[in-house]
Amino acid sequence: MTTSTQRPGDELAQGFKPRHITMLSIAGIIGAGLFVGSGHAIAAAGPSAILAYVMAGALVVLVMRMLGEMAVASPDTGSFSTYADHAIGRWAGFTIGWLYWWFWVLVIPIEAIAAGVVLNNWFPQFDAWFYALSVTVLLTATNLFSVGKYGEFEFWFAMLKIIAIVAFIGLGLAALSGVLSGREVSGLQKLVSEHGGFMPNGWTAIIGALLTTMFSFVGTEAVTIAASESKDPAKNIARATRSVIWRISVFYLLSIFVIISVVAWNDPLLPVQGSYQRALEIMNIPYAKFLVDLVVLVAVASCLNSSIYIASRMVYSLGKRADAPAIVSRTSSSGVPRGAVIASTLIGMLATIVNYFAPAQVFSFLLASSGSIALLVYLVIAFSQLRMRSILQQRKIKLEFRMWLFPWLTYAVILFIVFALGVMFVMPEHRLEVTSTFALAVVITLLGMITSKRHARAVPPAARVVRS
Known part of the structure; x- marks a missing residue:
């Protein structure tokens, strides 16, 4: 594996307390995708949308297990980007790191716009874009002071989301x-029997809904x-x-x-x-x-806060x-x-401005370019774990945390993705997202290879560290 030279002023603080990590792992990344976006998945696939959530949840559980194996053995701020660098090649770490950064930079305007809409509904004296930028500036400030x-x-934020989800389920x-x-209320049996059955739009609609559901799950790896x-x-x-299974089961599957x-x-x-709002109205x-808007505001503020954090740490790792x-x-x-932090936020703010003042097609294209990044990230994690297992064993590093049924479940994840x-x-409705993401990935991969x-040319042969 490669090593990096540490300089004063280069190191991150160890400012997270155990309760911070616990709460972040439980509900830190739950955003508007669950409270609002799940309605689109259900409308597209019918009751069988729950299968999309089951598949996405199972995929996330397996990916987290693979990532956990590597991360427990070698914790790193760059996480899977660093592991791809070591296991596959520098170009792979470069590509997946920048793709992941791009994904979270684009989440910043998505969540900011959602917050702006809610605040504009409550206080129409100011335009939604003003609230969107104000919330982004405020949460950027919290990221600039300290990780604590x-x-x-x-x-x-996570505590409030947990209370809201548990109350809704109750x-x-x-x-x-x-x-x-x-x-x-009608109940599942009546709704299924009277509205086209459990799978009214066929199995392809379930796969289509998978993209929507993946957007709700992405971030668990953070x-x-x-x-x-x-x-x-x-x-x-x-x-x-270890806790990811019950988190997904309770907060996502039971909610849906x-x-x-x-x-x-x-x-x-x-x-x-x-x-959530439609279900509460029927009940x-x-x-x-108002209740859902309040929860959504908390959720999008939380997800926006996390987006700034995740994007900044990934680009920090790339810089290292x-x-x-x-x-x-x-x-x-x-x-x-x-x-x-500032670089990531400025790009996110620029995307927010583009949404409000540029033609709608521009922002839509930006979003499409990130549509399949989550699946590409998971694919790279799976390939990295295949290689990292042998690298860690060669280095006689004891694995305290292992992937189940290796390598068969890893291969199953790769085939499914x-x-x-x-x-x-x-x-047709998802082709643009897949092609745009792949086109972006190809461009970044070429830059990574260059x-x-x-x-390689800049480092003298005697100073090079042999990659495993």
Whole structure:
């Protein structure tokens, strides 16, 4: 593996407390995708959308297990980008690192715009773009002070999201069981029998819904990035990885089950109002819109906060490996890579401005370019784990945390992702996302290969470290 020279002012602070990592791993990345976006997945696939969530959840569990094996053995801020660098080649770490950074930079305007819309509805005196930029500036400030400040913000954001999800599930189950008097709902059996069955739009609609559901799940892997800024990263990564199964089962699968049991998949208001709001309205819960808007505001603020953090740490790692400008690898006296934070946020703000003031097609194309990045990241993690297992064993590093049924489940993940990407490519509504992402990946890969050759020529043969 390659080594990097450490300079004063280069190191991140170990400012995360165990409770920060725990809460980040539980609900830190849950954004508007669950509270609002799930309505689009259900409207597209019907009740069988829950299968898309099951497949996406199972995929995430397996990927996290693979990533956990590598991260526990060798914690690193660059996480899977660093492991791809070591296991596949420098060009692979370069490519997946910059793609992941691009994904999270584009999440910044998505969440900022959502926050701006909610605040504009409440306080129409200012335009939504003003609120979007203001929220982004405010949360950028929390990321500039110290990682502990970010961790504290995310701790309470995540706590509020957990309370909201658990309360929603409780209300839904109470309504379905008849405990809430005067709030009768149809139930899953009636909705399935009267509205085209469990799979009204066929199995291809489930694969199509997978892209929407993946957007809700992506970010789970970021705990391996955050844990490197804690005092016991290996222990925190292992704990977070083990808990991913029940987190997905409770917060995602149980939520979606309640929604499809309460709301008919072809309800015209489902994709408009969002899944949580429509379900609460059918259950006759007062102030449903305000309550959901409040939860969405907290969720998007949390996800925006995390987006800035994740993007900055990934580009910081790229800078440490000389795959990004040196300024993004420098840290403040408090151990914060301020250059990386500001650079990532400025690009996110620019994308926000593009959404409001440029033709709509421009922002749509930017979003399309990131549409399949999550699946590409998971694909690279799987290939990296195949190679890293042999590298770690050759170096006689004891594996405290292992992938199940290696290598068969790893191969199964690779085949599933390739199959899903292939199906999405032949579906007209998802073809642009897949082709745009692949085109971007090809361009970045070429840049990565050029960069790798330049570095190889720049390093004297006697000073080179032999890559395993």
